[in-house]
Amino acid sequence: MNERDMDAETLSAVLLSIEDQRSWDARAELVRTREIERAAIALGDELLAARARLCQINMQMRCGDVAAAAEQIWHVHQWAMEHDARRLLARTHLVWSAIHLHLGDAEQGLEHAVLAVELLDDDATEHMQVWHRTKLADALYFAGDMDAARVRYTQAEELALRLGSPALLCMLNNYAYVESSIGNQALAEEVCGRLQHLAAEWDIPLEPAFLDTIGSIQVSNEHYAAAAETMRLCLERHAEGRWDDANDMAQYLVTLAQAQRGLGQFAAAQASLDEARRQCVERDLGESVVRVHQEQAELHAAGGDFEAAFAAHKTFFEAYRQQQSLQREARSRTRQAMFETAEARQEAERFREQARRDPLTGLHNRRYVDERLPALIRTDPQLTVALVDLDHFKQVNDQLSHDVGDQVLVRVAQVLAREVAAACPEGFAARMGGEEFLVVLPDTAVPRAHALLDDLRRTIRNQHWAPITRHLPVTVSIGVAGLTDAPQDAQVPLLSTADGHLYAAKHGGRDRVVSTADLHDCVGHASAA
Secondary structure: HHHHHHOOHHHHHHHHHHHHOOOOOHHHHHHHHHHHHHHEEEEEEEOHHHHHHHHHHHHHHHHOOOHHHHHHHHHHHHHHHHOHHHHHHHHHHHHHHHHHHOOHHHHHHHHHHHHHHHOOOOOOOOHHHHHHHHHHHHHHHHOHHHHHHHHHHHHHHHHHHHOOHOOOOOOOHHHHHHHOOOHHHHHHHHHHHHHHHHHHHOOOOHHHHHHHHHHHHHHHHHOOHHHHHHHHHHHHHHOOOOOOOHHHHHHHHHHHHHHHOOOOOOHHHHHHHHHHHHHHHOOOOOOHHHHHHHHHHHHHHOOHHHHHHHHHHHHHHHHHHHHHHHHHHHHHHHHHHHHHHHHHHHHHHHHHHHHOOOOOOOOHHHHHHHHHHHHHHHOOOOEEEEEEEEEEHHHHHHHHHHHHHHHHHHHHHHHHHHHHHHOOOOOEEEEEEOEEEEEEOOOOOHHHHHHHHHHHHHHOOOOOOOOOOOOOOEEEEEEEEEEOOOOOHHHHHHHHHHHHHHHHHHHHHOEEEHHHHHHHHHHHHHHHO
């Protein structure tokens, strides 16, 4: 079935198979996940689309375009943060960790790997539970803390055994490779033994990449005959085309050549190297060709041709130097892409913030209120709001000038922002237009809010206004409303109630705070009279 014809549930299942399984053909999966994203957008499913984009980013990284991956991952992360998509966030941090490790930034790689594990919850898949812990162990290794890495590898192994997760085979492969890379060949071989035993017990054929790890460790331990057999099996599995990227063939041939050299089979080793070199030229495999030249030098030396070995070593060194230069350039491009993306994101954030601020007073504006207030109304039963309006403000504009009126508005806004922040750090003040302001006080019941707002009213009245307004006083009237006052849990009726109370404050003499309780008191006094 074509992705465009699938429903959301089917698309999600297809994506999960990509997220939770080894995908050897990254380029094909890149095309496929783009189709899934288009289908998800057509269905209006933003989460599916974001998941598909993250898969694309992962595949781009595996195809070698780390700069493009670094440039795009910010957008997925931002969406996941805004929509509290915890599982997507966990996956995002795992990919981000890989990007930083590629850049050689072990500290940042570790930080993201830790977050990728911390964000796991009961909804995480078995693969995520095992694989995220494995990648945390990998990150600890790159950060130079091998003791902590071993603890995490052990935790991942125990969890995978309990779950019966095939991800355990990947985890053991990584663990064995890491131990071998630091020279701990005995432990590396022991881990390889567990890998082979489990694969046989679970009747899962070992992937060529895993066999290459095993063969390399057997070569390091001078078990050349076993390594040659392992690599022959590796090449047979590779030929089946079920698991591998074709570019890995050159690496496998070099490992086979190392085993053949150890057995003294120099002609066979040379034939393996020649084929590996041909693959490198045909596919432009820079990293693999470096290894071919290195092994060529070793092979010449083993055969006693030291002049050829020296020449091959010089060729190896030059190839290594060029490859290092290419890697530095690639890392520089990735860092530049990350910098430009971060800069653009910060600029966009500044524009978004400016669009939510009143240009005169610097307070939040009505747009911000419309974005923020509905969520507070839904979640905070103790929410109180107040409309604050300057008394006789027209006189200031008419008698003194609009410039003076602007100065008054700015001073009142400063007082509002300062006093609200001190009384209720989670609250905010906004300019609704003209001389009207809104104060929002989360988790503040009306009686307490009334007292805070009355203090605010007095603070505004007692400002030293003479240098600005000369003989004219500046006071405010305030109408207060809590959710219990509104006929329904919605913004319009809540603000309408506050506006009614503001009207009562104006007609009751101004320079006062009015809430529902004040109106009830007035009615009671009138009845008694």
